[in-house]
Amino acid sequence: MDNEAGAFYRKLPKVELHAHLNGSVSVQTMEKLISRKPHLNIKHSMTAIGKGQRRTLDEFVFLVFSFQVATDVIREFAADGVKYLELRSTPREEKNTGLTKKSYVETVIKAIQQCKNEGLDIDVRFLLAIDRRNGTEVAMETVELAEEFMLSSDGLVVGLDLSGDPTVGHGKDLLPVLQRAKNCGLKLSLHLSEVPSQLEESDLLLNLPPDRIGHGTFLHPEVGGSQSLVDKVLKNNIPLELCLTSNVKGKTVPSYSKHHFKYWYQLGHPSVICTDDKGVFCTDLSQEYQLAATTFSLSREAVWQLSQQAIDCIFGPEMPLVLQ
Numbered sequence: 001m002d003n004e005a006g007a008f009y010r011k012l013p014k015v016e017l018h019a020h021l022n023g024s025v026s027v028q029t030m031e032k033l034i035s036r037k038p039h040l041n042i043k044h045s046m047t048a049i050g051k052g053q054r055r056t057l058d059e060f061v062f063l064v065f066s067f068q069v070a071t072d073v074i075r076e077f078a079a080d081g082v083k084y085l086e087l088r089s090t091p092r093e094e095k096n097t098g099l100t101k102k103s104y105v106e107t108v109i110k111a112i113q114q115c116k117n118e119g120l121d122i123d124v125r126f127l128l129a130i131d132r133r134n135g136t137e138v139a140m141e142t143v144e145l146a147e148e149f150m151l152s153s154d155g156l157v158v159g160l161d162l163s164g165d166p167t168v169g170h171g172k173d174l175l176p177v178l179q180r181a182k183n184c185g186l187k188l189s190l191h192l193s194e195v196p197s198q199l200e201e202s203d204l205l206l207n208l209p210p211d212r213i214g215h216g217t218f219l220h221p222e223v224g225g226s227q228s229l230v231d232k233v234l235k236n237n238i239p240l241e242l243c244l245t246s247n248v249k250g251k252t253v254p255s256y257s258k259h260h261f262k263y264w265y266q267l268g269h270p271s272v273i274c275t276d277d278k279g280v281f282c283t284d285l286s287q288e289y290q291l292a293a294t295t296f297s298l299s300r301e302a303v304w305q306l307s308q309q310a311i312d313c314i315f316g317p318e319m320p321l322v323l324q
């Protein structure tokens, strides 16, 4: 990376709207936990994400050290010039240790507050994630938890994410749960058409409509989607969260130049550059902006506008700061 350009992207004030907490844990954090807690015999574990084995922190270790892990992740985003961050994570529990889903959410909230108290120049909000692999009942529990925290977290919990293996389950089973969440004021960001041939599911979920779309890789006709799906997205002006490295490394997109960023950006549709899993995919938001700029020949002015436009897509009630 050329230094002057690298500095520009790092200094650029940025908004990150699609970051899974566990997938955002850096190798440095993993190494730190390993060296500080040798008795725990912590190892990196390999997790299948997309079509490959990726390095993530062991689930048990992640849960036990979730406070340190979350503060590290937030500090790293802040150091990368991210001024507003929405983290998403699946509430998890560990019966043997008494860690509950509720205490997990509280821990992440405490980490957010700790970073605020330290005076870090970043505003953080939290989306609870529904893992589609866990079925409708768990999804409903997650919505109830999100409702509870929306009222008790001083506005830190703002919505829900739908994620997990996109080939498992069908969105139609989750419609009532998602509708309920929407009715009570939770914002919805849904992983949609992350893999091909999900036209029916995407169509149903777009009728909600969601407040933002994660990936939307296969919505447009050129890749087997349809014009009517595109029209729904445009009509409802639903922003897309686009993660270049994640999609190329996850092999849902053949190359950077074929990334669907081009399609939506050319339409003038709100397209927000995001990292997805910065730890897993060894990237950061500056790098993603730089990749988008070099791949699609964006001027610095255009890059600036791209990062400014992301402010209109946040779930927080208002942008408490002016990006400048």
Ligand SMILES: CNc1ncnc2c1ncn2[C@@H]1O[C@H](COP(=O)(O)O)[C@@H](O)[C@H]1O
Pocket (backbone or CB within 6 Å): 020, 021, 022, 023, 049, 050, 088, 089, 090, 129, 131, 163, 164, 165, 166, 191, 194, 246, 250, 276, 277
């Ligand atoms: C690469 N594309 C992706 N597609 C779908 N779901 C993904 C994902 N990347 C991550 N996750 C979801 O995020 C969880 C990890 O973060 P948390 O443990 O919840 O913090 C994964 O288990 C998966 O459900």
Ligand SMILES: [Zn+2]
Pocket (backbone or CB within 6 Å): 018, 020, 163, 191, 214, 276
């Ligand atoms: Zn994702």
